[in-house]
Amino acid sequence: MRIDRHTLGFWVVLLGLIILVQVLVSLGILSPFWETLLKIGAVMAIVSLGLNLIYGFNGQFSLGQWGFYAIGAYAAADVTYRWTQMNNASGLTVLFAAVALVGVAFFLTAKLVARLRGIDPLSAFALYIVATLIAAVIGVQIGIALIAPVTQLLATLPPGLALQIVYLIAVLLGGCLAAEVSYLFGLPVLTLGSDYFGIATLGFTIIVKVLLDNSDTLLGFEEMKGARGMVGIPKTTSWFWVALFLVIVIVLLRNLLHSSHGRAIVSVREDEIAAKAMGIDVGQQKTLAFVLGSLFAGLAGGLYAHINGFLHPNTFNFIRSFDPMIIVVFGGLGSVSGTIIAAFTWALVLEGFLRILLPTGFETWRFVVYPLFLLVMMLLRPQGLFGGFEFPYLRPVLPRPYVPETEEQVALVHAVEEATEGD
Amino acid sequence: MSTVTSAPSTSATIRDASAERPLLEIQGLTKEFGGLKAVNNFDISIYPGELVGLIGPNGAGKTTVFNLITGIYTATSGSIRYKGIELIGLQPHEITRLGIARTFQNIRLFPNLTVLDNVRIAYHTHAGYGIFDAFTHNHRYQKAEKELTERAQEFLSVFNLHTRQGEIAKNLPYGEQRRLEIARALAASPELLLLDEPAAGMNPKEVASLMDLIHFIRERFNLTILLIEHQMRVVMGICERITVMDFGEVIARGTPQEIQNNEKVIEAYLGRGATALSQKLQEKRGYATGS
Structure with a gap:
């Protein structure tokens, strides 16, 4: 692949900024307050990129992103909590086995549904539910059987390394769990029109929040402590990890969007009926965008959980689900660069500068300043702060203009020019 | 299949x-x-x-x-x-x-995409690479994407739209939008x-x-x-x-x-009584050419 000057520049600037922050953090110049804000900015960027894929590129108005973020956060936190506080790998093995088996179950059920032609969506959904339940139960049993050997295996490693490994796998599993839940949830809900889909996903976020409020009693995870908030999660999320995940997410998203699959996703936003008439399986594209967006949300949740070492269901209140929505709209629907910048701006300005600038006791005014600012922006720049702008690397490459070469091609172009002379 | x-x-x-x-x-x-x-x-x-x-x-x-x-x-x-x-x-x-491909009565292009992408979307079903190739931009992606793009460009030249490949579809003049819609349908x-x-x-x-x-x-x-x-x-x-x-x-x-010359058709378009009128008109025209 040829690397042009602009792309190289983009990477130099991006990696330079990441390393600069790391150096400042290591030297102690950047206070923990600002370091945390930068981490939260990166986490919000990942969540919002996921939402931009769903809403900005695929055109599905979703308020469920925050629910998937919560799922990823609590799932990953539970795994590392059990490792550090309960000294066993039970969270890791059980979640891993369950997620893996449910994934296999989805794959097999999808094959079955494809074979049973003409089955209605709700019956297919019931099939999926049954398959998921069976796979989850078997997965949990396998996971329990694996606890002892895996714990022993990890105990042979140095404790610091073992924790980092458990943490990394926990974050990835949190993302996978969120993706699987979104797949299941999307089956019946993605067939709804865009507005109804928005309301259904809002309901989803509320359900997740209520379940987390009662996680110790209703779900039986005593360590999550329900509405009292989960404490004792190791603070393993360093700037390195969030930056790494952010870069991976940007590259994956960019690569997807610059491919035929990405174009198919965008065509659904542009005109669903025309996309169908072009042979595009609209349902499949919606599922792809939704699951991938939720995967990003789940990953971001796992990263977030290990920043402060504390999780509370109120963080995942549905009101907060508008935060990524606002970031996406602010940065520009369908703009990757805009979303990243808006996420960092959101974290640094709203949580940082305004908190410092406003006198004590006036923090609440942030939520007056902030909507007002948005209101003005919607009036002046409805296409988002950056509109369609993208950084060089993220911009689609237009191929060289077509020049007819062979004699046949030249003759063809002349013939067509004559035929279409009128307009 | x-x-x-x-x-x-x-x-x-x-x-x-x-x-x-x-x-x-x-x-x-x-x-x-x-x-x-x-x-x-x-x-x-x-x-x-x-x-x-x-x-x-x-x-x-x-x-x-x-x-x-x-x-x-x-x-x-x-x-x-x-x-x-x-x-x-x-x-x-x-x-x-x-x-079977179609065009629409009110043009239905992908309005915010380029002319080239409008055609390339029609090739999606036989793009020749999977989702993992798309994520990694690997060798198979490079090859398939190059082929697909060249095919789309040559295809646009058949409709005399190849010079417009980078333009946003909704910005094209009306006649060219119609032509692009036909091109896109044929690309499938x-x-x-x-x-x-x-x-x-x-x-x-x-x-x-x-x-x-x-x-x-x-x-x-x-x-x-x-x-x-x-x-x-x-x-x-x-x-x-x-x-x-x-x-x-x-x-x-x-x-x-x-x-x-079908009576029913004329009636459907112009209403009853139009048949007689049209016959009269034709007779008149006959006279005119005759003399």
Whole structure:
């Protein structure tokens, strides 16, 4: 692949900024307050990129992103909590086995549904539910059987390394769990029109929040402590990890969007009926965008959980689900660069500068300043702060203009020019 | 699925062998919206290579027929057979993959995408690489994407749009938007093309060039075409056979000559009493040319 000057520049600037922050953090110049804000900015960027894929590129108005973020956060936190506080790998093995088996179950059920032609969506959904339940139960049993050997295996490693490994796998599993839940949830809900889909996903976020409020009693995870908030999660999320995940997410998203699959996703936003008439399986594209967006949300949740070492269901209140929505709209629907910048701006300005600038006791005014600012922006720049702008690397490459070469091609172009002379 | 991938060259030979069998056969097609029968007992047979017109006053149910063929609506009763395959019950994208493409009465491009991407989206079903190739931009992606892009560019040149490849579709002039929509439909490599009022809103010069274009693509891509059109100049000029609809039913079929003199058709368009008027007009014209 040829690397042009602009792309190289983009990477130099991006990696330079990441390393600069790391150096400042290591030297102690950047206070923990600002370091945390930068981490939260990166986490919000990942969540919002996921939402931009769903809403900005695929055109599905979703308020469920925050629910998937919560799922990823609590799932990953539970795994590392059990490792550090309960000294066993039970969270890791059980979640891993369950997620893996449910994934296999989805794959097999999808094959079955494809074979049973003409089955209605709700019956297919019931099939999926049954398959998921069976796979989850078997997965949990396998996971329990694996606890002892895996714990022993990890105990042979140095404790610091073992924790980092458990943490990394926990974050990835949190993302996978969120993706699987979104797949299941999307089956019946993605067939709804865009507005109804928005309301259904809002309901989803509320359900997740209520379940987390009662996680110790209703779900039986005593360590999550329900509405009292989960404490004792190791603070393993360093700037390195969030930056790494952010870069991976940007590259994956960019690569997807610059491919035929990405174009198919965008065509659904542009005109669903025309996309169908072009042979595009609209349902499949919606599922792809939704699951991938939720995967990003789940990953971001796992990263977030290990920043402060504390999780509370109120963080995942549905009101907060508008935060990524606002970031996406602010940065520009369908703009990757805009979303990243808006996420960092959101974290640094709203949580940082305004908190410092406003006198004590006036923090609440942030939520007056902030909507007002948005209101003005919607009036002046409805296409988002950056509109369609993208950084060089993220911009689609237009191929060289077509020049007819062979004699046949030249003759063809002349013939067509004559035929279409009128307009 | 085998029919989807059949190359144009092989399909031409198949067509010769089955020249007597209709490519598209619709029988007893009925679509009800509540109590309204939008299409009632509609029959048509289209043979390979034909250019058939479907005309009728506004609200006659022509576009509904297109929506039924392409699977956007599900028929209340009747059958639509394409190459012997029943289309009712199939999803729109499955029908497209069998080889039926269409354009829309109100242009439906992907408005915010480039001209090139509009065509490239039509190639998605045979892009030749999976989702993991897309994520990694690996060798297979590079190769397939290059091929696909070159094909799309050459394809655009057939429609004299290759110089416009980077422009946003909604910014094109009207005539070029129409042409791009036809180009995009053909990029899905159909055998049967359904054109819904391609000349709507065009001036006489544009109409003339559109007629040339339809002739041109028909030859080049071995197409069978079903055309809805209001402009009689187009219909009478290029269609070989015409079916006329009114209130969801077929009221006449025949060659352009036969249709022009059909009483029922004239009545449907101009109302009762118009037949006598038109006869008078023709007599008058006869006198004029006679003397």
